[in-house]
Amino acid sequence: MELQALRGTSDILPEDIPRWLSLERTIRRLARLYSYDEIRTPLLEEASLFRRSVGETTDIVQKEMFQFEDRSNQLIVLRPEGTASIVRAYLEHHLDKRIGFAKFFYCGAMFRAERPQAGRFRQFHQFGVEAIGSHSPWIDVEAITLCQAMLSACGLPQSRLWLSSMGCKPDQLRASQKLRERLSLHRSSLCSDCQSRFDKNIFRVLDCKKESCRAIVWKEKTSPFILCAECQAHYDQVRQGLHSAGISFDDTGIFARGLDYYTRTVFEFRAKGLGAQDAVAAGGRYNHLVEELGGPSTGAVGFAAGIERLLMAIPKGTSDSSTVSRHGIYVAVTQPTLIAEGFRLSQQLREKGIAANMDYDSKSLKAQLREADKVQAQYVAILGEAELAQQSITVKDLGQGTQRTIPLDQFIQEMSHAANHEQ
Numbered sequence: 001m002e003l004q005a006l007r008g009t010s011d012i013l014p015e016d017i018p019r020w021l022s023l024e025r026t027i028r029r030l031a032r033l034y035s036y037d038e039i040r041t042p043l044l045e046e047a048s049l050f051r052r053s054v055g056e057t058t059d060i061v062q063k064e065m066f067q068f069e070d071r072s073n074q075l076i077v078l079r080p081e082g083t084a085s086i087v088r089a090y091l092e093h094h095l096d097k098r099i100g101f102a103k104f105f106y107c108g109a110m111f112r113a114e115r116p117q118a119g120r121f122r123q124f125h126q127f128g129v130e131a132i133g134s135h136s137p138w139i140d141v142e143a144i145t146l147c148q149a150m151l152s153a154c155g156l157p158q159s160r161l162w163l164s165s166m167g168c169k170p171d172q173l174r175a176s177q178k179l180r181e182r183l184s185l186h187r188s189s190l191c192s193d194c195q196s197r198f199d200k201n202i203f204r205v206l207d208c209k210k211e212s213c214r215a216i217v218w219k220e221k222t223s224p225f226i227l228c229a230e231c232q233a234h235y236d237q238v239r240q241g242l243h244s245a246g247i248s249f250d251d252t253g254i255f256a257r258g259l260d261y262y263t264r265t266v267f268e269f270r271a272k273g274l275g276a277q278d279a280v281a282a283g284g285r286y287n288h289l290v291e292e293l294g295g296p297s298t299g300a301v302g303f304a305a306g307i308e309r310l311l312m313a314i315p316k317g318t319s320d321s322s323t324v325s326r327h328g329i330y331v332a333v334t335q336p337t338l339i340a341e342g343f344r345l346s347q348q349l350r351e352k353g354i355a356a357n358m359d360y361d362s363k364s365l366k367a368q369l370r371e372a373d374k375v376q377a378q379y380v381a382i383l384g385e386a387e388l389a390q391q392s393i394t395v396k397d398l399g400q401g402t403q404r405t406i407p408l409d410q411f412i413q414e415m416s417h418a419a420n421h422e423q
Helices: 017-033 047-053 059-064 083-092 137-153 169-189 192-200 202-207 211-217 229-244 307-313 336-351 365-374 385-389 408-422
Strands: 044-046 067-069 075-078 102-111 123-132 159-165 263-271 279-285 300-306 329-333 356-358 379-383 392-397 402-407
Touching: 017 102, 017 123, 017 137, 017 307, 044 047, 044 083, 047 075, 047 083, 083 102, 083 123, 083 300, 123 137, 123 307, 137 159, 137 229, 137 263, 137 279, 137 300, 137 336, 159 229, 169 192, 169 202, 169 211, 192 202, 202 211, 229 263, 229 336, 263 300, 279 307, 300 307, 329 336, 329 365, 336 356, 336 379, 336 385, 336 408, 365 379, 379 385, 379 408, 385 392, 392 408, 402 408
Parallel strands: 329 356, 329 379
Antiparallel strands: 044 075, 067 075, 102 123, 123 300, 159 263, 263 279, 279 300, 379 392, 392 402
């Protein structure tokens, strides 16, 4: 019998490597522009990690994990997703105490024992980001903006952003009751998986890809999630932030992320040509996961994208040859009302290929200056009410110890010139 790769796995041959390397370079370049640091976690983890985080009733835990006992009878799994592993590493190495707010990106293999189909394998590869330590809706905006930038720079010709909010835990309890009431008369018409999900994890019904179930679930085309005032305000700020960043989205559809840890913002980027399961990237907020794994109560948001699926949707021959700025600029604002303007300036810097970072949690200027020094920014651009009134911005060169004031309308041009001169 001729030896073959196991079903659901594939070889990446030499002629395929250039596309993979180009995509990986693009991911790393953009992650660094947004000040996300690379992290790598083991392929092997304790099974309990995913049972506690992803959820006992999810398909991943019930059907898809590759698990086995090691020689000491410990139940081990090949990691099926990246978020839980990164949160585990964040806590194990006390990064919550050492650095507090942390921004990570990763790229690596994942494993799920699911039926192989278009772009979905038992061993597959993902890239993604996780921002841990903030409840600010601007982190949601940044993560979504970065996701779209990565997909576009990798050569995806067109994608559609679907946006929603699953609210907080009390919101989800009310939504689950409402959804069960809505679907109770149609339960017998749902597929066997959805009938099982009905009592265990009703939100997974929203994510079913079978046309018969989709026709029932989507019939009313209204979301079951009724948000509390705080969650609605968070969601409104996310949408306003995306509008200000020039990112269009569809928030009219019914969908939900099926993993138990999601709260508030959830999103998917969907592409054509991949069939019913057309999501190439997806993510959202998980404000309770760190605490549920033994850490402090803190907000977090992230996303992941399947590399094989993305390569299927990208025309061959597409590549990215942009270079990376080694230094960067920290945009510091003196009060919360200036965060939107700071974000706008950061985006303009990133579009010029200049690494930019900023605080979204209204820290003091002194704390922001310390943060800029910690992340080794070359410059700090300070924007306060006085500067805004004079249409100027103060720029400190942390390397040279100098400071100057620049007209606001010349800021991007001068920083671009300075970055090019340093390179």
